[in-house]
Amino acid sequence: MKIGDVVSVHDESLPRAKWRMGVVHELINGVNKKMRRAVIHIADKGKSSYLRRPLQRLFPLEILDDVEKEPKSITEDVTSVNKGKPEPVQAEPKEMLSRPRGGSSSRR
Numbered sequence: 593m594k595i596g597d598v599v600s601v602h603d604e605s606l607p608r609a610k611w612r613m614g615v616v617h618e619l620i621n622g623v624n625k626k627m628r629r630a631v632i633h634i635a636d637k638g639k640s641s642y643l644r645r646p647l648q649r650l651f652p653l654e655i656l657d658d659v660e661k662e663p664k665s666i667t668e669d670v671t672s673v674n675k676g677k678p679e680p681v682q683a684e685p686k687e688m689l690s691r692p693r694g695g696s697s698s699r700r
Contacts, residue, residue, distance in 0.1 A: 593630065593652060595619060601632060602649040612636060613653070614643070 593599075597616045600608075614634035622628035630650060632643045 593619070593627070593647060593650065598653045598655050599630075599632060599650040600653060601634065601643065601645060602651065611651075616650075617642060620644070 593616060595616050595618065598613060599616060600611045600613055603611050612634050614632035616630050617633040618631040619627050620629040620631065627647060629644055629646050632645055632650070634641055634643060
């Protein structure tokens with residue numbers, strides 16, 4: 593866990609879907625110099641506050657903050673793979689074929 597991570601804060605009195613979310617503001621080391629606790633910045637109903645929670649009660653969410661790692665668009669990723677090759681041409685959509693609608697005469 594690192595500063596700036598978005599986390600879900602465990603609360604035994606609430607179901608998991610209602611746990612508060614926050615951002616790690618500060619990490620606190622224990623006497624043995626290992627990270628044990630964190631200060632979490634949360635905004636709850638328009639009010640901003642800070643909580644101290646043990647790391648065991650924090651669940652990091654998998655959110656990318658570094659956009660450089662992922663391609664900016666799907667076409668950019670495809671074009672980087674297809675360098676030197678011609679772009680594929682998309683076919684024009686065909687007109688919808690009408691199928692016969694009939695009453696009892698079409699059923700046999």
